[in-house]
Amino acid sequence: MTHYDKSTIADLVDGRLEWPQLKAMMSNFKDPDRFDTYIAVLQERVPWDDQILLPLGPHLFVVRKADGSIVTKSRSGYEFGDYRQNWKLKARIRVRDTEASLQELYPAMMHCTPGWMELREYIDPLDGTLLEVEAVPPGYPIIHSFQPDLETFYREWLGREL
């Protein structure tokens, strides 16, 4: 059964694995204990003590607080509320919908046309980290990108209580 030690997973998280090693990981059978090792690595990297239940990205986590509530929380420590709600609703937003703002990122002619589409930047209110970018037409409802079925994942797939 495939197994990687904690330092290897830490190197994976940090992007320190060389391509041949990464490619071998892709081609090999998956290591069933990855989740626990991964969570242990991440838990050591965050500046707070809440228990990570599910990573949502490099800076976002579903965590259990000391009072037992489960919320979405960023690495900076900002809490976005109940994990079942779309965390973006509690973030800050900056919209690139003018040629000038789009041309900070793309040469002229190589960006979307304002009116057809806009770039919405969802920003961590505490440290200004850019958490997600939506590319949508004006008026498009904010996307709830991922709604995890956390209870099923823990109880039925991992075989343990949430």
Place this chain on the structure above:
Amino acid sequence: MTMTSDTTAGVGIGWGKRSLRSMLEESERLFAETGRYYGIERLTLKEEDPIRYEKLFSRLRGGMVNARETALNISASPIVREIGELCFALYTPEGDSITLSTGIMVHVHTMSDAIKWMIRNNYEENPGIEDGDIFCNNDAFIGDVHNADVQDILPIFWEGELIGWAAGVTHVIDVGAPLPSGMPMGPIHRYEDGFMLSAQKVGSKNRLHRDYELRCQTAVRLPFYWMLDQQTRIAGCQMIKEAVHRVIREEGIETYKRFIREVIEDGRRSFVQRVKELTIPGTYSVPSFMDVTFGGEAGRLPPEAAKDTLMHAPLTVEIGSEGEFKVSFEGASKWGYHSFNAPPSAMQGGLWVLLTQTLVPNDKVNDGAYFAIQNNLPYGSWANPDNKFCSVSIAWVYLIPGYSGIFRALSMAYVGRGYLEEVIAGHPGTWNMTQGGGPNHYGQPGAWTNFEMSSCGTSARYVMDGEDTCAAMWNPEGDMGDVEAWEILEPLLYLGRRIRPNSFGPGKFRGGSGFESIRMVYNTPNQVLYNLGEGNVFLGTGLFGGYPAFAGYRQSIKHTDMARRIAHHLPYPISDEDPENSQMIAHVEGVLERDKRTIHLPDPHAEYDLYLSVLRGGNGLGDVLERDPTAVVRDLNEGYLLPRFAASTYGVVAFQNAEGEWELDAEATEERRAAMRRERIEQSIPVEEWIAQQRTRVEQKDFIAPVRQMYQESMSLSPTWAAHFRSFWGLDDDWSL
């Protein structure tokens, strides 16, 4: 045609003299009743002798790959020979794929649909199915993506019994449509899509029918290529038949019969297992959009077609507790009078080829994966048109953006589980697609599609930049082809082909780079050219703060002085690089045509006119301010990044040394990045406040026409999506656009 149902034993060509239709009906009934392929409970062959089971699979799989690698040499088309736009597969009598070669694997399931269509329409009775028959199909509403992908399907018999099908597909150069090329833009009905073969019997006794061969001579431009492609497909299928016969001679027919059913159920179980092994149950929402710029074609297209439109692909993936994998386009916009509608067969094939590149790349890839997936393709939408006479000439134009969220959805799951090595920020649009036609450099009516688009950049991974110029979502073995090979087919010379700066999506890890080709029409009096790609919108987006790759544009310079420049050995453009400082424009005199009409009808060009094609890169991943500053400087020095974007995008301050090389100012970079983080907070507002502001705009329906029409179509086709839209903006139940 009178349809008859034959479910009695003793008269058919299937197993035990049953009809193929009764076998298919039984297969579908057993799957519906049990959820397992053919109702199989135990994989007895695998359990009893796993080594033999694996050897059997390997031998059949090897037969497919061998057929492809050998047969492609028969073709004269660079699309097939250089790019590898072909694929072969083996099917059960009911039309379910057992194993396949590499190549354009999207068609493994489309050809399954075509076989089942023949079975359901009782081909067994009329026109009959006999050993040595050859059936040909390129009808997307039967089982295909579009007319350019032509399939040959040959029955495989053993001792008088049909034991399966061999099938092969190639992408052809021209389909004999009113407009030249394999995938003309401009058809708005299927009558204009070109030569169509609706699962037609075109040969028997292992020979093509003479009447069919003669018809092909005038049905398409360049019949020479058409016929050699056909011989390629038939030769590959004959090799598959021989490979299957060899296996049966050595293993016995009963073992073969058990194996082909078990291996599909094995594939289904493997898919479900992988879902549970790698993902997180839940719902993933990854919508995308695509613009069609036919608004500039008034007078060339009828009013219902000559307008700008926006496609809506509200893709969701729902993963259930038992590993159920449901893919839905609920809320998709309507089919339209353009060339980009995608019938269900195309959609299912497109999904299938994507999943083989991420979720199920390693195990037994066959129709087992298809049986493990549930699709919701709303009837009447672009993904399942309720008009069977709409055009599908380039269904990929909607299919590629439509599925651009699949990799991102799965990547969110992989991040949850910790399988970061699998994470990738979506796939790019595989364009600009350059096509054209007219009198060619051999003095013949010509048509061509340049497939260098199969080497776009890949999107960024979780831990590294995307790869440059190497891939297409529809062909995992992307190859741009040699310029010399394309120049044999096309009356255009390459003046340059090189990495295109800023063609990737920015991020902590940037997408792989695209490239640019500068073409000059040469040795022909005239040639029509097309562009194809998104222009007013981005295709998908990045992940975790990464930005999407660039949106395209159209650029030609006509009536140039290139003939004079060549005659007098004067400088001429070999690159373009930056639209704001175009080297192409700077180094030639002529009439510039440049705009965002990236989808248009054939555009006349004359000899020495120049045409720019900018091939897409991949999306970015992660926050740009976390990108290693030295990687930004490396991108500057290697020509991947235009200098002004180092600071404006990445907050990296760099300067050029005496040798002209860029160097990092680490301290200034740190200060600038800190300032940019502060600016983000200062320039942003709380989302709840923004929603309140935007609600007014929505209430006033303040959208440009294509956006308004998109919302109208989605809300009218899907009450569910309409309710979602109204609910989000707090609108009344009767609010409409």
